[in-house]
Amino acid sequence: MKYDLQPTLPPPANSTGLIGWLKRNLFSGPLNSLATLAILYFLAISVGPMLKWALIDADWIGDSREACSSGGACWVFITHRIDQFLYGFYPETEYWRIDTTFYIFAACIAWLVIDKTPYKGYVAAFTLFVFPVIGFYLMYGGGFGLDVVETHKWGGLSLTLILAVIGIVAAMPFGVILALGRRSDMPIVRSLSVIYIEFWRGVPLITVLFMASVMLPLFVSEEVSFDKLLRALIGIIMFQSAYMAEVVRGGLQAIPKGQYEAADALGLGYWKSMGFIILPQALKLMIPGIVNTFIALFKDTSLVLIIGLFDLLAIVQAALNDPEWLGYSTEGYIFVALVFWVFCFGMSQYSQGLEKRLQTGHNTR
Amino acid sequence: MIKRSLITATILSAATSGHVLADVTLDAVKARGVLQCGVSTGLPGFSNPDDKGNWKGLDVDMCRAVAAAVLGDATKVKYIPLTAKERFTALQSGEIDLLPRNTTWTQTRDTQLGLNFAGVNYYDGQGFMVSKDLGVKSAKELDGAAVCIQAGTTTELNLADYFRLNGMSYAPVVFDTSDQTVKGFEAGRCDVLTSDQSQLYALRIKLEKPDSAMVLPEVISKEPLGPVVRQGDDQWFNIVKWTHNALLNAEELGVTSANVDEMKKSKNPNVRRLIGLEGPKGKGLGLNDDWAYQVIKQIGNYGESFDRNVGAGSPLKVNRGINALWTDGGLQYAPPMR
Numbered sequence: 211m212k213y214d215l216q217p218t219l220p221p222p223a224n225s226t227g228l229i230g231w232l233k234r235n236l237f238s239g240p241l242n243s244l245a246t247l248a249i250l251y252f253l254a255i256s257v258g259p260m261l262k263w264a265l266i267d268a269d270w271i272g273d274s275r276e277a278c279s280s281g282g283a284c285w286v287f288i289t290h291r292i293d294q295f296l297y298g299f300y301p302e303t304e305y306w307r308i309d310t311t312f313y314i315f316a317a318c319i320a321w322l323v324i325d326k327t328p329y330k331g332y333v334a335a336f337t338l339f340v341f342p343v344i345g346f347y348l349m350y351g352g353g354f355g356l357d358v359v360e361t362h363k364w365g366g367l368s369l370t371l372i373l374a375v376i377g378i379v380a381a382m383p384f385g386v387i388l389a390l391g392r393r394s395d396m397p398i399v400r401s402l403s404v405i406y407i408e409f410w411r412g413v414p415l416i417t418v419l420f421m422a423s424v425m426l427p428l429f430v431s432e433e434v435s436f437d438k439l440l441r442a443l444i445g446i447i448m449f450q451s452a453y454m455a456e457v458v459r460g461g462l463q464a465i466p467k468g469q470y471e472a473a474d475a476l477g478l479g480y481w482k483s484m485g486f487i488i489l490p491q492a493l494k495l496m497i498p499g500i501v502n503t504f505i506a507l508f509k510d511t512s513l514v515l516i517i518g519l520f521d522l523l524a525i526v527q528a529a530l531n532d533p534e535w536l537g538y539s540t541e542g543y544i545f546v547a548l549v550f551w552v553f554c555f556g557m558s559q560y561s562q563g564l565e566k567r568l569q570t571g572h573n574t575r
Numbered sequence: 576m577i578k579r580s581l582i583t584a585t586i587l588s589a590a591t592s593g594h595v596l597a598d599v600t601l602d603a604v605k606a607r608g609v610l611q612c613g614v615s616t617g618l619p620g621f622s623n624p625d626d627k628g629n630w631k632g633l634d635v636d637m638c639r640a641v642a643a644a645v646l647g648d649a650t651k652v653k654y655i656p657l658t659a660k661e662r663f664t665a666l667q668s669g670e671i672d673l674l675p676r677n678t679t680w681t682q683t684r685d686t687q688l689g690l691n692f693a694g695v696n697y698y699d700g701q702g703f704m705v706s707k708d709l710g711v712k713s714a715k716e717l718d719g720a721a722v723c724i725q726a727g728t729t730t731e732l733n734l735a736d737y738f739r740l741n742g743m744s745y746a747p748v749v750f751d752t753s754d755q756t757v758k759g760f761e762a763g764r765c766d767v768l769t770s771d772q773s774q775l776y777a778l779r780i781k782l783e784k785p786d787s788a789m790v791l792p793e794v795i796s797k798e799p800l801g802p803v804v805r806q807g808d809d810q811w812f813n814i815v816k817w818t819h820n821a822l823l824n825a826e827e828l829g830v831t832s833a834n835v836d837e838m839k840k841s842k843n844p845n846v847r848r849l850i851g852l853e854g855p856k857g858k859g860l861g862l863n864d865d866w867a868y869q870v871i872k873q874i875g876n877y878g879e880s881f882d883r884n885v886g887a888g889s890p891l892k893v894n895r896g897i898n899a900l901w902t903d904g905g906l907q908y909a910p911p912m913r
Contacts, residue, residue, distance in 0.1 A: 273626075291626055299628040362655060424661050427668035438670075518616055518656040528624050528656075531617035532631075533890040537781040539754050 264544075275535060287538040288545045291529055295545070298365020298520050307356065308368050311348045314341060315375075323560065325567075338379070361439040365520035367549065369439075373511040373521065377446040378454075378504045384447070385454025390484065392459055403455070410452035416513050418445040423517035442514050450507055457499035461492035494568050501561035505554045522546055600672050600804075600811035601861055604645055609653050612638035613671040616656045619777035620885035620893070621677050621697075630654045636880040637675035637696055637802050637819070639873065644818045644866040649873040663688055666805055673815060675802035677773070684803075693815035695801040696877075697885075698897045698906050700794035701733050702772040704779060707789050709766055714793035718743040723756050723765035725749075729796075734769055737795040757781045760788075771798055776891040794897070814860050821867040823909035824849050825876035827900055832875035835868060848912050855913065867912075877907065 220226075224233060237243040267282025270289060278284035288295070297305055318337040321327050349372075352358045364372070391403030410418075422445040423438060465488055473483030515524035526542040529535060604610050614622035614634055622632040630638075630652075639649035655671050666674045667689055677699075678684070680692040705711050714737075724731050726749045738745050748765045750756040757778050760768040770778060772794060779785050802819065804812050825831070828846050830838050838846050848854030849867055856864040863869075874880060878900075882888040886895065899905025 294624070294626070294628050299624065302627075360653070362653065420660075424664045427670055428664060515616070516658055516660075518658055518661060520616075520656065524616065525624075528617035531619045531623040531777075532625055533619045533623070533777065533780070533885075534625070536619060536777055536890070539781075 283541050284538050285541060287535055287541050294366060294529065295522060295525055296367045298369055298525055299363040300359060304359060307348045311345045314344065361437050364439065366525045367522045369519065370511050370521045373443065373446060373514065374508040376443055377450050377507050380447045381450035381454045384451035385458050388451060388455035389458035389462060392455065393462060407452045407455050410449050415449050415510050416516060418449050419513055419517050438517065439519060442517060442519060453503050457496055457503055460499060461496035462488065464495050465492050497561055497565055501557055505557055508553060509550060522549060600808045601645065601814065604672055608646065609651050610638060610642040610645065610673065611653045611655060611671045613655045613657045613662055613665050613674040613676055615676050616658055618677055620773065620889060620891045631884065633697060633880060633884045634675040634677060636874050636884065638673060640818045640822060640870045641673055641815055643869040643873045644814060644862055647863065647869050663690065666690065666803060673802055673804060677800045678803055680799045680801050689806045690803050691806045691812050692801045693804055693812055694819040695799040696819060697773065697800040699771050699773045699798035699800050701730055701769060701796040702775050702794050703791040704768045704775045704788050705766060705791060707787055714791050715741060717767055720767050721746045721748055721765040723748045723750060723760045723768040725753055725756050725770065726751055730769060733796040753778060773885065773893065776893045780890055810861055814862065817860060818870060820909035820912065821849065821870050822877040822880065823907055824912055825871045826878040827902060830871055830876060831879055832872055835871045
């Protein structure tokens with residue numbers, strides 16, 4: 211009789227390592243095995259040809275459709291017209307103005323996003339109040355020796371970004387005010403807020419844009435009729451602020467009543483209690499909602515194509531109608547989808563990072 | 576119902592209030608120094624942005640011609656891309672001065688919308704494209720064919736009329752967009768693809784092997800496309816009408832952008848009247864005497880424009896067909912300039 215403890219045997223070979231993982235995750239039963247095999251088969255017949263088309267057989271460089279002779283994707287269509295897709299009809303010699311605007315904005319955002327940079331408050335104020343003025347003069351011109359570039363020449367990805375960023379930034383304060391209004395005790399303020407929110411949430415964005423573009427000019431005389439882009443922007447902001455208001459209201463309602471009472475007990479007035487106690491906590495809770503709204507808006511901007519503004523999607527579609535480049539719609543749409551995906555995925559990743567950092571207490575994956 | 580008529584009334588009164596501005600388009604354009612021209616958001620050969628972001632096309636040339644006539648410079652045009660739904664409002668509200676946007680001239684549009692059609696710069700019509708393998712030479716042989724069409728367009732109705740009239744049957748295969756229609760045709764879902772002729776040529780290029788398909792000669796509907804102006808400004812209406820006529824007369828007389836300077840020495844009285852050396856010149860239109868010279872110098876004649884944008888000199892390779900001059904058996908005919 212031996213009473214020595216035997217050394218632990220290694221687990222069976224087919225439950226560890228790659229085989230074990232495969233067995234556990236992909237072949238854990240007849241049904242799963244079958245599904246795995248079916249998916250593998252599907253991938254094999256689809257991914258291979260797709261890669262061959264998109265990468266191996268593709269043409270990348272050239273300046274006419276003659277360059278596309280290898281039978282795969284014709285990315286020449288994209289690379290040749292990339293400037294147009296990014297800048298729209300903006301004059302080529304003035305591209306630096308859009309670039310500069312973009313880099314200033316990117317620098318500001320990076321400063322605000324990256325941890326532990328000093329003077330965040332000043333930079334935020336600069337981004338919100340000084341940058342729009344600089345951006346306007348850079349993009350539109352009409353001052354400091356810059357030629358005016360009218361908005362009908364704006365287009366492409368830069369227009370998409372302008373619509374989305376201005377739309378969301380301007381809608382934010384309106385949204386907060388509307389949400390506070392809707393929760394207010396004052397009956398007139400409350401009912402006005404409710405009417406506004408419910409009206410704008412009740413109509414589709416496409417209708418709003420269409421009204422702004424088609425109906426509005428009929429009711430005002432020729433002299434006062436203003437820029438189409440501005441009309442679209444106002445429509446988007448009105449629409450978006452109603453959605454933002456509901457996101458903010460959701461955040462406000464999540465704050466326990468005790469917080470309101472504590473603020474009252476400290477003798478703080480309405481604005482002080484909102485500004486110091488409630489909103490800072492509520493805004494943290496709203497991050498997923500706000501980013502969600504922003505992503506939705508970013509994609510919705512492509513609706514402006516129905517009023518003849520050339521955002522990224524519209525300019526690619528217009529390019530598809532160039533007789534010299536007919537027939538490359540697949541490449542065009544893949545390009546647009548990729549660009550939209552990169553931006554939306556980036557935003558969603560940032561929002562998740564922000565939630566973790568601010569420890570909103572409900573980050574259970 | 577009441578609500579609807581109220582809205583219509585409001586729109587109409589708003590539209591007619593725009594007429595207070597009538598008779599001032601020429602002055603407004605001159606004061607502004609730029610012609611505001613409504614074009615499509617992209618239609619191959621008619622108006623589309625090229626690689627460099629410049630607008631090109633037959634309709635765009637109409638904008639450029641009017642700018643050359645009025646302002647002496649074909650580049651002084653602000654192109655306003657419009658969707659089909661916006662186009663008339665943009666014109667009625669004064670957002671644009673001229674609308675050459677592949678718009679079909681119909682009675683309703685001409686009489687009820689406060690608009691005027693200043694001519695026809697392209698006689699379009701619905702046609703058929705078949706695969707060459709099919710061996711069909713005429714639309715009359717299409718009995719029992721499967722036809723690819725785009726949903727919700729008048730094309731669908733014209734098609735039904737045509738087949739009923741000729742006592743033939745067909746099976747419609749309906750698609751949502753033109754790209755899908757082409758793919759359907761290519762995949763062999765149908766024997767025939769139908770659309771407006773001008774578009775058939777563009778759709779043909781989208782095929783993997785464009786040479787394998789051909790456009791049949793039959794045209795089953797009338798779609799005269801032309802530049803549109805606001806009703807009530809006769810001076811402006813005349814300018815657009817005669818700019819178009821000048822383009823046609825120039826072709827008829829053999830005056831091109833290349834030889835217009837030499838033609839100044841021509842003895843032909845018609846040529847001399849065309850380029851403003853004698854005859855009515857620009858007086859009646861309120862333009863400079865060399866207006867037509869500027870148009871021809873900067874744009875070329877109608878034939879040049881056609882060739883460059885949709886005809887043999889372009890990838891579309893549309894036949895002149897009924898858009899040939901009347902002297903060549905086509906429909907393009909301009910009154911004399913005298």
